[in-house]
Amino acid sequence: MADTQATQTTITEQSDSNPMTLGKRVNGKNWHEPKTAFRPTAGLTSFAKRMAKQKALDSVKAKEREMKEEKAASRQKWIQGIKDRREAKAEKERYAKMAETMHQKRVERLRRREKRNKMLKS
Template sequence: MSSATGDSTSKTPQLTDEIKEQFLKKDASKGSRVSGKEWKIQKKAFRVKALGVKSSWEKRQLQREKDKQTNAKLKEMKDERERERKEKIQAIKERREKIAEKERYEKLATIMKAKKLDRLKRREKRNKMLKER
């Protein structure tokens, strides 16, 4: 039991520098407390001061580099898809133009054949008339 009493004497509160400053040093600009409890420790607002720095600069630089590479790859893939899409559209347009041109030439060919036939008929008529004389 004597050790318990010895422990109790050793457990007397030791005033640290911080506690001493809070008790002994009073800021005159703050004035007196409204409650009148001047012996209470002035509490400070709990704010995490170092929220922003979670990773080292090198890690952030590496992450930025990875992000840049990823974004570049994504952009390249999007550009590739867009290029392929435009090529398909261009091929479809060209094919349609060729079909339209072919149809136009076929129509012209039928017209030209008719004109040629008319010419030949006229020539034949002329030749016939000349032969009949």
């Protein structure tokens, strides 16, 4: 009786410490993953869980979209600033060139007139 009890304890100790090894595959295709049993209901989730997951995904996508729009808006603002500065620089150079050939008062008068025309156009 003591002998059977001792063998049982050694078997349980052995199974706990060493996981079961599969050994060599019968078909010889050792590079393939070992197959598991086919369980068609293993991947199914409830409708509520699927809807919760979809809702979470939608909120993440909405946040992503919002962040992209924000980034694009800041980029457009940056580009518009560059364009405005270039336009102002070109206009300043044009007036400086006009001032070389014309009187300063006439240049100022033309500048005011062009400003009025710009206001009327937009």
